[in-house]
Amino acid sequence: MTFRQFASSNVLRNKRTYAAYFLCSAFSVMIFFICTLFIYHPELRQQIFYPVVVQAMAGAALIMYVFSFFFVLYSVGAFMNTRKREFGILLMHGMTDRQLGNMLFLENMIIGVSAIATGIVSGIITGKLFLMAGSAFLGISPLPFRLPAGALGLTAASYAVLFIIISLCIPWLLRSKKLIDLVQSGQPLRPEPGASRGLSVLAVVLLLLGYGLAATSTASTLTYRMVPVTLITIAGTYLFYTQLGVKLVGRIARSRPFAWKQTNLISLAGLHYRLRDHAQLFSIVTVVLAISFCSVGVFVSIPVLSKQFEEDFPAAVGYMSKEGNSLDAAHLSEISQELGSRSIPFEALTLPIKYVQAQPSRADSQPGHLLTLMSYSDYKQAVLMSGQPLIDEPPAREEALVLVASQNDRTYLRGRKLTSHVLTSGLTLQETRYTKHVAVPEYLLPDLEDEHISGLVVHDEVFAELSHTLQTDLYTGFYVEDYRQTEALVPELAPGGSVRYTEGLPYALTVSGTLYSMRDSLYSILLFAALLVGTVFFIAAGSFLYFRLYANLDADQRHYATLSRLGITDSEFSRIVTGQLGLLFFVPIGLAIVHSIFAFIALQSYFYLSIAAEMGVVLVSFLMMQVVYFFFIRSQYLRKLRKSMV
Amino acid sequence: MPILDVRHLSKIYEGKVAHQALHNIRFTVEQGEFVGIMGPSGSGKTTLLNLIATMDQPTAGEVMINGRNPHLLSRNEAALFRRRELGFVFQHFNLLDTLTVEENIVLPLMLESAPLNMMEDKVKHIAAQLGIESILPKRTYEISGGQMQLAAIARALIQEPSLILADEPTGNLDSKASREVMSTLSASSREASATILMVTHDPVAASYCDRVLFIKDGQLYNELYCGDHRQAFFQRIIDMLALLGGKSHDLSTIRF
Ligand SMILES: Nc1ncnc2c1ncn2[C@@H]1O[C@H](COP(=O)(O)OP(=O)(O)OP(=O)(O)O)[C@@H](O)[C@H]1O
Ligand SMILES: [Mg+2]
Numbered sequence: 027m028t029f030r031q032f033a034s035s036n037v038l039r040n041k042r043t044y045a046a047y048f049l050c051s052a053f054s055v056m057i058f059f060i061c062t063l064f065i066y067h068p069e070l071r072q073q074i075f076y077p078v079v080v081q082a083m084a085g086a087a088l089i090m091y092v093f094s095f096f097f098v099l100y101s102v103g104a105f106m107n108t109r110k111r112e113f114g115i116l117l118m119h120g121m122t123d124r125q126l127g128n129m130l131f132l133e134n135m136i137i138g139v140s141a142i143a144t145g146i147v148s149g150i151i152t153g154k155l156f157l158m159a160g161s162a163f164l165g166i167s168p169l170p171f172r173l174p175a176g177a178l179g180l181t182a183a184s185y186a187v188l189f190i191i192i193s194l195c196i197p198w199l200l201r202s203k204k205l206i207d208l209v210q211s212g213q214p215l216r217p218e219p220g221a222s223r224g225l226s227v228l229a230v231v232l233l234l235l236g237y238g239l240a241a242t243s244t245a246s247t248l249t250y251r252m253v254p255v256t257l258i259t260i261a262g263t264y265l266f267y268t269q270l271g272v273k274l275v276g277r278i279a280r281s282r283p284f285a286w287k288q289t290n291l292i293s294l295a296g297l298h299y300r301l302r303d304h305a306q307l308f309s310i311v312t313v314v315l316a317i318s319f320c321s322v323g324v325f326v327s328i329p330v331l332s333k334q335f336e337e338d339f340p341a342a343v344g345y346m347s348k349e350g351n352s353l354d355a356a357h358l359s360e361i362s363q364e365l366g367s368r369s370i371p372f373e374a375l376t377l378p379i380k381y382v383q384a385q386p387s388r389a390d391s392q393p394g395h396l397l398t399l400m401s402y403s404d405y406k407q408a409v410l411m412s413g414q415p416l417i418d419e420p421p422a423r424e425e426a427l428v429l430v431a432s433q434n435d436r437t438y439l440r441g442r443k444l445t446s447h448v449l450t451s452g453l454t455l456q457e458t459r460y461t462k463h464v465a466v467p468e469y470l471l472p473d474l475e476d477e478h479i480s481g482l483v484v485h486d487e488v489f490a491e492l493s494h495t496l497q498t499d500l501y502t503g504f505y506v507e508d509y510r511q512t513e514a515l516v517p518e519l520a521p522g523g524s525v526r527y528t529e530g531l532p533y534a535l536t537v538s539g540t541l542y543s544m545r546d547s548l549y550s551i552l553l554f555a556a557l558l559v560g561t562v563f564f565i566a567a568g569s570f571l572y573f574r575l576y577a578n579l580d581a582d583q584r585h586y587a588t589l590s591r592l593g594i595t596d597s598e599f600s601r602i603v604t605g606q607l608g609l610l611f612f613v614p615i616g617l618a619i620v621h622s623i624f625a626f627i628a629l630q631s632y633f634y635l636s637i638a639a640e641m642g643v644v645l646v647s648f649l650m651m652q653v654v655y656f657f658f659i660r661s662q663y664l665r666k667l668r669k670s671m672v
Numbered sequence: 673m674p675i676l677d678v679r680h681l682s683k684i685y686e687g688k689v690a691h692q693a694l695h696n697i698r699f700t701v702e703q704g705e706f707v708g709i710m711g712p713s714g715s716g717k718t719t720l721l722n723l724i725a726t727m728d729q730p731t732a733g734e735v736m737i738n739g740r741n742p743h744l745l746s747r748n749e750a751a752l753f754r755r756r757e758l759g760f761v762f763q764h765f766n767l768l769d770t771l772t773v774e775e776n777i778v779l780p781l782m783l784e785s786a787p788l789n790m791m792e793d794k795v796k797h798i799a800a801q802l803g804i805e806s807i808l809p810k811r812t813y814e815i816s817g818g819q820m821q822l823a824a825i826a827r828a829l830i831q832e833p834s835l836i837l838a839d840e841p842t843g844n845l846d847s848k849a850s851r852e853v854m855s856t857l858s859a860s861s862r863e864a865s866a867t868i869l870m871v872t873h874d875p876v877a878a879s880y881c882d883r884v885l886f887i888k889d890g891q892l893y894n895e896l897y898c899g900d901h902r903q904a905f906f907q908r909i910i911d912m913l914a915l916l917g918g919k920s921h922d923l924s925t926i927r928f
Contacts, residue, residue: 282792288782288783288785291771291779291782292770295768295771295775296770588767590751591725591760591762592779592780592783593783594755595748595752
């Protein structure tokens with residue numbers, strides 16, 4: 027038998043342990059390959075949203091790659107551990123370290139190469155399906171299947187490098203293991219799991235702290251809280267399993283009235299050890315699952331923004347002509363002509379927007395800040411034209427309504443204080459409240475110092491009497507029945523649906539139909555990418571669990587063989603196994619769901635509309651997949667164990 | 673009525689080559705008797721024990737334990753039967769690694785949902801009887817092989833089963849430990865009037881029995897009764913083994 031044959035027969039012999047690792051690696055390769063299929067798709071290149079697709083898919087591919095790296099590294103390390111005894115015996119029989127290293131390198135490369143091949147082949151088989159799904163998400167006609175050489179090459183090369191690097195790391199993973207440690211491992215020399223009370227308390231404190239910080243974060247604090255809260259929660263999770271869990275289960279197992287009844291003790295004692303031995307794995311699975319839920323959750327919730335799209339872009343076409351713009355008449359007539367040629371009936375409204383300089387208070391002598399002003403009747407008309415009911419009362423002479431930039435910005439306004447402005451004329455405008463509506467899309471107005479407001483709505487007379495105006499722009503809104511009909515209107519005036527005020531052209535323009543469809547495809551492709559990544563994470567978590575289970579199969583078989591000789595009935599047996607598997611499968615996902623719920627509560631602070639329904643759907647779907655996976659593995663596992671029983 | 677009545681038992685292992693492991697075995701064991709089974713490797717001793725233990729189905733013949741034929745029971749009933757009527761002591765894998773010695777011993781009572789104070793009393797009593805109180809709170813990896821066997825015996829005794837089955841209980845013990853285990857077993861057989869059927873290769877261990885059955889090639893070959901002198905019994909066992917043509921290493925483990 028040559029060395030290569032020896033290595034490959036090792037892989038085949040250990041196929042049960044390697045199965046999940048292999049499948050998960052192949053699956054990551056496949057998803058990576060699918061992402062590259064999108065990136066290299068020739069027809070997709072002609073679409074206007076191609077750059078967005080490339081970004082989303084490249085992002086997904088990158089995350090997948092980094093994740094695969096750690097996944098493979100961790101899995102290989104875990105295999106080394108379960109096979110320590112085998113290595114010890116080989117070394118004892120005179121195999122050199124170098125030979126062992128070579129053997130493991132070969133073994134891992136065999137798995138790696140087959141995973142790459144399997145992943146790419148299944149990617150080619152299912153590629154059409156994913157392209158169809160992707161096209162459906164983007165709302166374009168189904169993309170035909172293409173097999174660009176770039177996609178093939180990139181996938182094969184990236185993963186080949188990955189597997190080679192990790193295979194080269196193997197001697198390092200095995201380093202400094204004394205022969206005696208290797209030979210003696212695998213014997214049931216397992217000391218009683220220990221846990222400390224202090225650290226158990228710390229686990230609770232960390233989790234509560236993490237949850238508390240997440241639940242109380244606001245749109246403005248979320249950004250800087252995110253990283254510490256994540257770290258605190260991860261630490262809490264780890265301690266939760268290693269300390270609190272072990273301690274609690276140990277205590278229950280020692281309470282005789284409860285434990286010494288039927289099969290309770292067998293389950294509890296098994297769980298006690300499993301928790302201690304697998305605490306690290308439980309934490310990893312929990313964190314990976316939570317990441318998977320959150321990433322899908324975030325991108326499922328973003329489309330919620332589209333629900334308020336019509337409120338943020340009240341006019342189907344909004345045109346802002348800056349002072350001194352000589353082309354406005356031509357542009358406006360082009361817009362109305364195009365609307366006419368599409369036979370879209372419309373109404374138009376033109377109103378002036380004035381800019382003045384203001385100071386926060388009378389005493390201030392600084393240059394002051396820019397202020398955008400609009401009269402109340404103009405505001406009222408613009409709101410009514412857009413078909414929204416007007417609820418805002420007119421301001422008094424010295425009062426002003428704060429014009430919100432977009433409905434979602436209200437989440438930031440919760441933390442903003444109403445102030446007052448002193449105009450150059452000496453008039454003081456006191457902000458009294460926020461407008462209920464967005465009158466002019468924020469793209470069409472310049473950035474103010476306070477980026478979440480668009481300007482002020484003032485009393486008609488105040489507006490008319492304004493002196494020292496820096497500039498007066500003219501806003502024209504075209505209002506139609508269904509703004510979606512305006513998709514791709516005046517493409518040369520507004521490529522991509524909008525020209526922002528800040529872009530420096532003499533005009534600014536928004537075409538709602540185009541903008542909406544662009545946003546829609548962006549959100550959809552992001553969601554699509556997140557779903558791909560989330561699924562890989564989810565499957566990887568499952569693969570960790572599977573691996574753990576099968577690495578312990580021999581010990582478990584002995585355990586249940588002993589029990590069955592003692593006369594344990596089938597129903598008691600499946601109750602014990604179901605209980606233990608149930609905990610293995612549902613404790614991590616349960617904790618991950620709790621983590622995610624708090625993450626979603628934090629995420630909610632970014633959104634004006636509720637995202638609870640979307641999050642519920644995400645969590646319930648993941649949970650259902652886990653239930654299916656649980657029943658599948660349970661039936662397999664029970665069958666395997668039954669073989670060893672009487 | 674005998675506790676164990678083995679009637680015309682045969683076992684054929686089907687396979688590429690069918691193998692008749694047991695051939696028309698018949699014997700009985702009375703209440704309180706301590707019976708040994710000896711024979712060369714591969715003669716079918718473990719097979720016989722497994723059949724009696726309801727872990728395997730005979731090809732022909734039947735086994736009656738306390739007047740019941742456990743092979744006619746359903747899987748579930750057979751499990752309950754093993755739990756209530758049989759006690760086991762094996763060479764390996766007797767105890768669960770996850771439990772303490774004490775918990776291992778009360779396991780059969782636990783499965784039967786016995787009252788807590790009764791379990792605690794019984795385990796105390798048995799441990800005292802076997803002299804293993806000090807190891808009760810320990811785990812399997814903290815005790816010696818001999819102590820493991822004593823714990824397994826304690827577990828087999830705690831239910832007061834009709835029949836205790838032991839397969840090479842001293843197989844991996846040194847002479848001192850194996851003497852301890854054997855005297856415990858024979859004392860239990862006498863004092864607690866436990867009925868024991870034990871497979872062994874060790875003539876010393878066998879000499880603790882009231883009677884030894886010899887099996888060769890799946891057939892009952894002979895049987896010896898202890899009589900009054902254990903030393904003489906031992907000598908007769910040795911002679912019988914020599915006659916059986918067991919491998920010489922079977923005899924090399926003579927230790928007193
Ligand atoms: N499951 C099985 N399938 C096929 N043949 C078997 C099986 N179990 C045992 N045998 C065969 O039946 C015969 C008797 O085996 P058994 O294990 O009963 O021997 P034994 O007397 O216990 O031997 P030892 O003293 O070595 O333990 C042997 O020839 C063995 O090869
Ligand atoms: Mg045997």
